[in-house]
Amino acid sequence: MQDLSLHILDIVENATQAGATLIEIDISEDIGKDTLQICIKDNGHGMDAEMLRRATDPFVTTRTTRRVGMGLPLLKQAAEETGGDLLITSELGKGTRVVATFRKSHIDRRPLGDMGATLTTLIMGNPDLDFRYASNLHEKEVEVDTRSIRKELNGVMTINNPAVIALIRDLFNKGED
């Protein structure tokens, strides 16, 4: 993965496979602690302790358990390469929370990349799910909540209409990183 926004796209695709109806993505930084944190939370069916233990092991992949694969191990590696870490908490029936922490100034910390493309790709691919995105970064703050957009559209058009997608894209146009 070239940048963090591609990791985020990949991890959120997990959540969409896990029966989630709402996926929340928060990106924040702490200049004092020199950290960049990505939090992805879903309300899908969650994992039991055994599955959770295996989630970051790429070599126990079974294609029938959609939560297991290369996505989480790759993100874990990307975080650990910067001296950060990956924390996954999950509860059966409630959902999963993935928190990746990076040392922001570390030379191996990949750039955030194009979060606008990630978010619009997610909405296009999963028009029935809701996404809440908030980035609280020094360079730029962006907030998108498909629940309020959907409410505003009031059934006149769907959220994956190219005109709506273009509006969401424009929020990110100046770039975030």
Added chain:
Amino acid sequence: MAKLKVEDLKRIKESMKGTVNLRQGDYRVKVTVHMGTCGIAAGARKLMTALLEKLEKSGATDIILTSSGCAGLCNHEPMITVEAKDSAPVKYVKLDPDKVARIFDEHVAGGHPVAEYALSIGSETTY
């Protein structure tokens, strides 16, 4: 804080007036971008962005653009599948934004599959 403006949403809602609104699930062509870890790492998101631009420019309302997971052909990524109603689905492999733009013009809009980028024709459908 960059946030969507209610007036912008209202404006595009207004612009929709008078156009035929297709029911959800009612479409002529469905384009699926394969978005597994393999596809994403190989550049699938660029394909989605390129297809979105083409779709927006075309103004078509009978084309659905969506994504799916890994198709099990990771070495052929990035891939898309084009399903036109009443004809065989086509899987396209090892794509880039220029190739999908051509597929959009010739197959999605024009109805003629681009044989040179296709893996196979007629393997599976989702409808």
